[in-house]
Amino acid sequence: MQHRHLLPNEIDLLLDGEVGFGMAPLKAHAESCADCAARVDDARRVTAALDDLPRFAPAPSFANRVMAQVQVVEPWHVALTSAAMRLVPKTTPMRVVMAASASLLAVGISSAAVWLAFRADVAMYLAGLADERLRQGLTAAAATMARTIFGAGATSVLSAQGTAAVVAGMSVLVLGAGAAMLGLRALASASRRARE
Numbered sequence: 001m002q003h004r005h006l007l008p009n010e011i012d013l014l015l016d017g018e019v020g021f022g023m024a025p026l027k028a029h030a031e032s033c034a035d036c037a038a039r040v041d042d043a044r045r046v047t048a049a050l051d052d053l054p055r056f057a058p059a060p061s062f063a064n065r066v067m068a069q070v071q072v073v074e075p076w077h078v079a080l081t082s083a084a085m086r087l088v089p090k091t092t093p094m095r096v097v098m099a100a101s102a103s104l105l106a107v108g109i110s111s112a113a114v115w116l117a118f119r120a121d122v123a124m125y126l127a128g129l130a131d132e133r134l135r136q137g138l139t140a141a142a143a144t145m146a147r148t149i150f151g152a153g154a155t156s157v158l159s160a161q162g163t164a165a166v167v168a169g170m171s172v173l174v175l176g177a178g179a180a181m182l183g184l185r186a187l188a189s190a191s192r193r194a195r196e
């Protein structure tokens with residue numbers, strides 16, 4: 001028989017029905033010491049009561065209800081991936097169709113790029129054409145605008161001064177539009193402040 005009372009973990013070992021080296025002295029002490037026998041009995045009653053407790057589990061929708069109120073900060077790459085995943089069709093036939101169209105598009109673009117690379121002269125010609133068209137269009141638009149705003153006299157100035165005048169005129173117009181925009185925004189925020 002050992003000289004000291006049982007420690008809590010030794011009582012646990014007795015309750016668990018552990019067998020092995022060192023258990024025999026614990027058992028002998030519990031049988032011969034009224035104090036320790038009472039503590040083992042108490043512990044056994046508590047364990048039995050815990051075993052008899054009804055088991056609770058949250059409702060299946062509990063996690064969803066909690067997470068619906070949690071603000072989850074989504075990293076940009078996760079947001080990008082899920083946005084891309086939403087674009088992928090759900091059904092296999094649609095996926096095949098989409099993959100086929102995507103490959104066709106890729107092949108088309110690649111072929112066009114290769115063709116243009118080998119026909120750089122054609123590409124230069126097309127680019128020059130587009131540039132020329134754009135410039136003509138801009139000049140015509142600027143002339144129309146100038147005629148509308150400043151009258152017919154401005155058109156002759158415009159054609160006399162050429163592209164520099166067009167650029168200057170356009171810059172003034174853009175600056176004016178920007179200033180107007182800023183003014184409108186200031187007005188809007190001022191009225192919003194006034195309402196608050």
Ligand SMILES: [Zn+2]
Pocket residue numbers: 004005006029033034035036037
């Ligand atoms: Zn004891």
